[in-house]
Amino acid sequence: MSETDKTPLPNKYENFNEWYNEILQKAELIDLRYGVKGFIVYRPNAAVIMRQVYRLFEEELDRLGHAPCIFPVVIPFEFFEKEAQHIKGFLDEVFWVTKAGQHELNKPLLLRPTSETAMYPLYAFWIRSYKDLPLKLYQSNSVYRYETKATKPLLRGREFFWIEAHCAHRTKENAERQVLEDMEVMSNALHEVLGVPFLLLERPPWDRFAGAERTYAFDVVFPDKSVLQIATTHILGENFSRAFEIMYKDEDGELKYVQQTCFGIGISRILATLISVHGDEYGLVLPFDIAPTQIVIVPILFKEAGGIVMEKCKAIFEKLCEKGYRVMLDDSDERPGAKFYRWETLGVPVRIEIGPRDVEKGVVTVFRRDTRERIVVRENELEEKIKELRKDILRVLRERGEKWLEANLRDVKSKDDLIMLAREGGIGRMAFCGREECASEIKAETGGFEVRGVRVGEKWEKLSVCAACGKEAKELVYVAKPY
Amino acid sequence: MSETDKTPLPNKYENFNEWYNEILQKAELIDLRYGVKGFIVYRPNAAVIMRQVYRLFEEELDRLGHAPCIFPVVIPFEFFEKEAQHIKGFLDEVFWVTKAGQHELNKPLLLRPTSETAMYPLYAFWIRSYKDLPLKLYQSNSVYRYETKATKPLLRGREFFWIEAHCAHRTKENAERQVLEDMEVMSNALHEVLGVPFLLLERPPWDRFAGAERTYAFDVVFPDKSVLQIATTHILGENFSRAFEIMYKDEDGELKYVQQTCFGIGISRILATLISVHGDEYGLVLPFDIAPTQIVIVPILFKEAGGIVMEKCKAIFEKLCEKGYRVMLDDSDERPGAKFYRWETLGVPVRIEIGPRDVEKGVVTVFRRDTRERIVVRENELEEKIKELRKDILRVLRERGEKWLEANLRDVKSKDDLIMLAREGGIGRMAFCGREECASEIKAETGGFEVRGVRVGEKWEKLSVCAACGKEAKELVYVAKPY
Numbered sequence: 028m029s030e031t032d033k034t035p036l037p038n039k040y041e042n043f044n045e046w047y048n049e050i051l052q053k054a055e056l057i058d059l060r061y062g063v064k065g066f067i068v069y070r071p072n073a074a075v076i077m078r079q080v081y082r083l084f085e086e087e088l089d090r091l092g093h094a095p096c097i098f099p100v101v102i103p104f105e106f107f108e109k110e111a112q113h114i115k116g117f118l119d120e121v122f123w124v125t126k127a128g129q130h131e132l133n134k135p136l137l138l139r140p141t142s143e144t145a146m147y148p149l150y151a152f153w154i155r156s157y158k159d160l161p162l163k164l165y166q167s168n169s170v171y172r173y174e175t176k177a178t179k180p181l182l183r184g185r186e187f188f189w190i191e192a193h194c195a196h197r198t199k200e201n202a203e204r205q206v207l208e209d210m211e212v213m214s215n216a217l218h219e220v221l222g223v224p225f226l227l228l229e230r231p232p233w234d235r236f237a238g239a240e241r242t243y244a245f246d247v248v249f250p251d252k253s254v255l256q257i258a259t260t261h262i263l264g265e266n267f268s269r270a271f272e273i274m275y276k277d278e279d280g281e282l283k284y285v286q287q288t289c290f291g292i293g294i295s296r297i298l299a300t301l302i303s304v305h306g307d308e309y310g311l312v313l314p315f316d317i318a319p320t321q322i323v324i325v326p327i328l329f330k331e332a333g334g335i336v337m338e339k340c341k342a343i344f345e346k347l348c349e350k351g352y353r354v355m356l357d358d359s360d361e362r363p364g365a366k367f368y369r370w371e372t373l374g375v376p377v378r379i380e381i382g383p384r385d386v387e388k389g390v391v392t393v394f395r396r397d398t399r400e401r402i403v404v405r406e407n408e409l410e411e412k413i414k415e416l417r418k419d420i421l422r423v424l425r426e427r428g429e430k431w432l433e434a435n436l437r438d439v440k441s442k443d444d445l446i447m448l449a450r451e452g453g454i455g456r457m458a459f460c461g462r463e464e465c466a467s468e469i470k471a472e473t474g475g476f477e478v479r480g481v482r483v484g485e486k487w488e489k490l491s492v493c494a495a496c497g498k499e500a501k502e503l504v505y506v507a508k509p510y
Numbered sequence: 511m512s513e514t515d516k517t518p519l520p521n522k523y524e525n526f527n528e529w530y531n532e533i534l535q536k537a538e539l540i541d542l543r544y545g546v547k548g549f550i551v552y553r554p555n556a557a558v559i560m561r562q563v564y565r566l567f568e569e570e571l572d573r574l575g576h577a578p579c580i581f582p583v584v585i586p587f588e589f590f591e592k593e594a595q596h597i598k599g600f601l602d603e604v605f606w607v608t609k610a611g612q613h614e615l616n617k618p619l620l621l622r623p624t625s626e627t628a629m630y631p632l633y634a635f636w637i638r639s640y641k642d643l644p645l646k647l648y649q650s651n652s653v654y655r656y657e658t659k660a661t662k663p664l665l666r667g668r669e670f671f672w673i674e675a676h677c678a679h680r681t682k683e684n685a686e687r688q689v690l691e692d693m694e695v696m697s698n699a700l701h702e703v704l705g706v707p708f709l710l711l712e713r714p715p716w717d718r719f720a721g722a723e724r725t726y727a728f729d730v731v732f733p734d735k736s737v738l739q740i741a742t743t744h745i746l747g748e749n750f751s752r753a754f755e756i757m758y759k760d761e762d763g764e765l766k767y768v769q770q771t772c773f774g775i776g777i778s779r780i781l782a783t784l785i786s787v788h789g790d791e792y793g794l795v796l797p798f799d800i801a802p803t804q805i806v807i808v809p810i811l812f813k814e815a816g817g818i819v820m821e822k823c824k825a826i827f828e829k830l831c832e833k834g835y836r837v838m839l840d841d842s843d844e845r846p847g848a849k850f851y852r853w854e855t856l857g858v859p860v861r862i863e864i865g866p867r868d869v870e871k872g873v874v875t876v877f878r879r880d881t882r883e884r885i886v887v888r889e890n891e892l893e894e895k896i897k898e899l900r901k902d903i904l905r906v907l908r909e910r911g912e913k914w915l916e917a918n919l920r921d922v923k924s925k926d927d928l929i930m931l932a933r934e935g936g937i938g939r940m941a942f943c944g945r946e947e948c949a950s951e952i953k954a955e956t957g958g959f960e961v962r963g964v965r966v967g968e969k970w971e972k973l974s975v976c977a978a979c980g981k982e983a984k985e986l987v988y989v990a991k992p993y
Contacts, residue, residue, distance in 0.1 A: 058632055060632065060635060063586050067582070068580070068581055071577035073580075077580075094554035096551070097560070098552075099544060099669055105545075119611040124608075127604070128602040128658075149551055153541075175611075188580070
């Protein structure tokens with residue numbers, strides 16, 4: 028981060044691409060100079076946020092009875108080819124390992140694009156009886172897909188980081204409950220920790236995960252009004268358990284196929300979301316609970332009073348550490364202005380500034396990154412204030428996001444409305460006939476708007492006709508331009 | 511884990527191979543049925559221990575000013591080929607990605623066998639001035655090496671998990687200090703947390719890391735008297751900084767090459783070490799600080815007194831959780847014997863058993879896994895007892911390991927002694943001429959004993975002649991049979 032270049036970033040709503048590329052550099056998040064298309068380098072500022080996001084979800088999965096495991100990055104082709112739909116969906120996207128040392132491999136291996144076909148052959152060994160169910164395992168790993176669409180850092184790459192959770196259940200009902208649990212994990216994290224509003228949609232049949240019976244997805248709305256899918260959970264039914272012969276002996280002695288689900292949480296995409304949905308022209312804005320550094324303390328030193336200011340800073344630092352906050356005391360030699368600038372760029376939610384006058388008066392100055400307000404707080408009320416800020420920062424970020432989502436949600440009644448939506452951007456909600464051809468026509472005529480699916484839990488009045496084709500309407504769907 | 515098969519494991523000192531293969535299955539640590547040679551599946555019981563080991567070292571590295579980062583798993587060949595020694599050392603061992611989808615890649619990519627050549631091209635971008643130094647970055651990741659030697663689960667595979675830390679320093683002195691710091695990180699973790707004794711050796715020139723000026727390695731002694739290298743730290747000097755043109759402008763305005771070091775901590779090998787060095791015929795024995803579950807509470811229920819026993823168990827469970835211990839309350843329906851068996855197999859360091867009589871008397875029964883002793887402890891002294899056990903378990907495990915190391919360390923004075931060592935197994939210490947040909951002869955004549963290097967910090971009296979060849983001796987070295 029150059030010390031001299033302090034010009035603010037562009038407005039992200041007006042010029043998202045430029046803003047996004049600049050913030051990735053300015054906050055030293057990633058580096059695009061790796062020299063292999065679609066592969067990026069995550070610098071420490073990105074890696075520490077991703078670590079936080081990983082832990083958030085890992086703790087939640089652990090709490091819900093999942094357990095971590097690690098499968099190889101390579102998948103033998105004979106595993107991969109077992110489920111017909113799955114191989115059809117992924118074959119054009121896989122990277123192949125064909126050589127080792129100077130030798131051609133007898134059987135080429137593929138880099139996992141997702142791990143169903145790696146994991147399920149072992150599930151067939153591990154599951155014997157109904158007592159072995161449910162089996163709930165997850166991996167925190169990276170997967171590889173040879174994307175032919177334009178790549179965009181963190182949004183669409185050829186290597187991405189995620190958590191994949193794979194469950195085997197005894198009954199259809201348990202599998203359904205699993206998917207509801209997955210939705211809740213994701214909804215809670217987005218609502219209670221990340222402060223990001225979302226659309227939870229059941230994808231139309233042609234947009235399901237390869238091998239799934241039903242696919243539910245979390246879409247978030249970006250500042251350019253495009254949507255990004257950040258997580259999905261799928262009912263796999265018996266598609267994979269039949270292909271991989273994952274059976275259990277039930278209480279009644281009968282051999283039955285397990286009912287499967289899988290759940291993917293896009294960690295690099297959540298990083299992109301945190302950057303884009305919350306960031307502003309001064310840099311990152313991180314929600315309090317996920318921020319690697321939650322509070323930074325900056326001493327405002329004058330020669331004479333240096334000693335007592337540093338003493339006070341250290342005392343407050345230690346007190347806050349003890350309370351379990353992630354705190355940094357910036358006692359470097361830079362001028363306070365440079366420090367303020369850096370910590371704002373990095374999105375640290377709360378900054379505490381302490382100068383000689385503050386010490387005298389028994390107060391500290393608190394700066395909150397989300398609203399960029401400064402507040403003077405009595406030292407003995409600081410902890411209370413931080414507790415309050417923790418909640419209030421989340422509220423502010425969430426409400427901003429919700430406003431953006433609402434402001435860009437349009438009811439689409441006709442083809443003209445669709446054309447208007449395509450021109451202005453936004454999310455459309457419309458009565459839809461349910462036909463894939465109609466969705467394809469919408470996509471072609473709007474330059475890329477897709478039918479993203481039915482919102483989970485949304486009820487609708489009797490619908491008349493499809494807003495796009497005029498045929499009988501079957502459902503209320505959302506249309507949007509995806510990344 | 512089958513409930514019926516409660517036969518103890520073989521004695522690990524008498525039949526290590528059998529013991530090792532059995533414990534991997536019995537404690538459900540890994541699965542070897544993945545179908546690709548050298549690639550294994552880490553089941554939850556292994557994954558949670560590895561997570562603990564990862565965190566132990568990550569926290570320590572963070573504390574010492576390293577920062578995490580993530581580089582791609584693939585390395586372009588033009589990066590890889592830049593350092594001549596390095597490419598020579600690894601070319602026969604790399605996996606090649608040559609195809610994506612249906613296309614041949616223009617330039618094949620290699621799966622990282624280690625990340626010097628992935629990271630250092632970026633270091634050349636990031637480092638401009640002496641103010642950018644030191645740069646201390648680490649990755650927690652997996653690497654890929656096409657091992658042609660026999661693979662052995664966790665000890666030698668084609669995919670292994672580690673931390674690799676890469677530092678760029680301003681001066682040779684700082685690089686030297688870095689390597690000392692790395693040694694301390696590893697020594698402290700082994701001594702203070704993992705309870706594993708080790709030999710810290712400077713490897714002879716022919717056994718250095720490809721591209722290093724000096725290589726220091728941590729060898730641990732296994733129950734079969736073979737040694738396993740679990741970590742290394744290297745002085746790279748300017749070998750890579752010249753190849754990758756990593757230069758900085760010094761305070762005097764001159765452009766200089768950075769001084770580099772790298773440090774690898776083998777996480778899957780540390781898992782193998784914890785299993786092998788501490789385990790016994792009842793299963794795993796985990797040191798208290800690294801154990802995913804430190805304390806398990808088992809209620810001994812009788813119909814009439816079930817309520818008060820469970821109440822007591824829950825109260826103690828909550829109290830210990832509050833104190834920050836990782837505690838499990840096993841309130842499943844199994845019989846206590848089956849529970850004891852399972853938790854012993856998994857190596858949980860402390861078990862607390864509570865029955866109706868205990869509640870009456872205000873005591874609990876504490877079982878320690880390391881010595882398999884049962885102690886009755888007054889409830890109000892439980893916390894004190896656990897603090898004491900935490901230290902004492904570590905002491906016992908460490909002393910056991912030290913005894914094993916000492917008992918198998920032999921002073922080698924002659925060729926006959928070497929032949930004897932090869933027959934009986936163990937670690938030899940001998941005066942050595944320093945010549946690679948002599949080391950090769952030792953290896954050939956002993957069926958695989960290698961000169962592992964000089965012990966760091968060890969002083970010796972004037973040496974006369976090399977125990978193997980009779981030429982003038984230059985140093986005191988350790989010889990052992992490595993995995």
